[in-house]
Amino acid sequence: MPAKNAFYAQSGGVTAVINASAAGVIEATREHPADIGTVYAGANGILGALHEELIDTTAESAETIAALRHTPAGAFGSARYKLKGLEENRAEYERLIEVFRAHDIGYFFYNGGGDSQDTAHKVSQLGEAMGYPVTCIGVPKTVDNDLPVTDTCPGFGSVAKYIAVATREAGLDVASMAETSTRVFILETMGRHAGWIAAASALARERDGDPPHVILLPEVPLDEQRFLDRVRQSVEAFGYCVVVVSEGVKTADGRFLSDQGTRDAFGHVQLGGVAPVVAAMIKNHLGYKYHYAIADYLQRAARHIASATDVEQAHALGRAAVELALAGRNAVMPTIVRGSDSPYRWHIGEVALEAVANREAKMPAEYIDDSGFFVTEAALRYLRPLIAGEDYPPYRDGLPDYARLRGQRVAKRLPAFGT
């Protein structure tokens, strides 16, 4: 009996290292041709399976697959597309199984966050029920660091490093000009529901008085007066103030601070960004000259400054997913298990998909200090190893030389899916 093929898909917001996980999956399967046949990748994630848009990874050279390790974003395309419950979306789940059956796919590696692990879990259940069992293994990924059980999620360490480096560099800039120019600098980070990314900026501080001076976390409702006092104290003490603000910061009544209903001159709702709202507070109440940066996708795409630890873990988790499948495991996800903080030790563990599906890991309360404007030493101990090490991509003509896939499609065998 020839080996079953595999399906690999990327899901949700992409990261600097999700392709490193893809490389791990593909490289590990290539080492076991007797056990796993062709790896098909979904064009645009799970949509690739629904629409039978399969990318034949055997058309990519070993060099190209290796280059995925240093290439950011989703090389096969990712999708924000959530399959809901089996009842509501039964036709879609069945379609997945049909496509898998048509292409002799017996393994499903789903590289994503909590929603994706939920989908992988359901596919595993439905395949069983439909008489076409599929080995479903999750591969964790999310810059938000909000998956439970695993110590961290690939993608987070690199965005954390980016934000810490940016805070240190911009902090030096502001410090050197504050006498005659900008007094308050605001850096807006991602993190709609948890403050992990903003918290990582704290790693930039080496000594008292170093930036960041204030971190605004989604976990702490903003007390405007206390915040303004803190900014003023920082400017008075150090000459300047660096504020790192998570996009998810909320007011005391639970609304996103960025949802201020601001409108432009034509009455259009003003578009996004919590940084300008914070800047306006400072301008209107303290009058300091300010500047702000909104890193947006730059932070999660910044493979050029990726954490070597993160890259290594992303790659190792991709490989581990294949090894779990080869070991006969099903409906599980490999995890990072921390052995110790310093020296940092970690190994790969395993968790049942149903234990991670649709569950969000919050930042522990003991990681936020009493003021609510900074993190604790416990948080720093947790965060520090995650940004350790540099893993530079190769450069050509002054720019990172990222992988380009041939992206060869597999001939379709089924009628179009009628959604």
Add this chain to the structure above:
Amino acid sequence: MPAKNAFYAQSGGVTAVINASAAGVIEATREHPADIGTVYAGANGILGALHEELIDTTAESAETIAALRHTPAGAFGSARYKLKGLEENRAEYERLIEVFRAHDIGYFFYNGGGDSQDTAHKVSQLGEAMGYPVTCIGVPKTVDNDLPVTDTCPGFGSVAKYIAVATREAGLDVASMAETSTRVFILETMGRHAGWIAAASALARERDGDPPHVILLPEVPLDEQRFLDRVRQSVEAFGYCVVVVSEGVKTADGRFLSDQGTRDAFGHVQLGGVAPVVAAMIKNHLGYKYHYAIADYLQRAARHIASATDVEQAHALGRAAVELALAGRNAVMPTIVRGSDSPYRWHIGEVALEAVANREAKMPAEYIDDSGFFVTEAALRYLRPLIAGEDYPPYRDGLPDYARLRGQRVAKRLPAFGT
């Protein structure tokens, strides 16, 4: 007769490599103790001279000075402080000469843009007139790349590299998600008067269809309808559109696009940023999901991704300034002279300060293509070598290990300056 001392000051907006020029100046003087004594650096630039706040660079070890080469921002403090004409600001110019005389300073190295070269030129003239001749040498610096005569300005190559890398990385991110998420990504760059920085994003494009798809330059008044057409064409052809917009883009009637008079719900003027204005256009007229990033200070402080060419030139120009002084030159500035584009060859030239003072170099019209939304091959030929090479800072605990100065002040010898 003991050697005269030197005064070094940083001026205006800081860069990723202005400290490399400082290292060049200080290292070169240390090699000639018989000719130049102590280098005093101005605390907060020229203000340090006016207020007699002098930093004794001899208190910094050779290792610390060498580390300035890889440290961004202004290690001695910079200032946005322009001395105007000799008539209007005579007292300040005279104060400079008095401070120089009090500390036996015979050399003035001024590291800045056009305004600073003007100041250095005037100090040279006034010293002569006051019977206290000072050798005044400019050291070029500006991310805006707008100094005349010199082929490029230290600081520009690194910000150009940052923007090109960011465009490539964010472009991959958007491309991989466009099917179900963001269609249009907008990156706002610095460049209030010239489009050099935004233009550098074009280096990210390797093949037709690669980002950036549209570049909005201050040199080209925005034609909103043509812009929107171009964005729609890009989304239809490639599935997405990356727009790089210079903060200095203007409307047809000559106003900054960012000055839209937008107000928040409380009637406060909405604060800054051209990216949200462009985003609103796209949202309101095309309806595409958008995201935007505002790099702000991150771009000019990003020493972690500095151009090796830029670092080398910044350092060489600092050294060259000292060599010009030792050769008896006065009121001049060392420049970069380009020998050839490819292979890239350059050497150090020299220009009279009066030929660069207060003159802005514009981006040549032949660098902008007929559409007005992209640059020409001539521009790319010019830009390409400026971002070449990587020059990574050392890292400790996952973060760049930047220099910290002792910053030891020199005892004051004069009464406070009464402005």
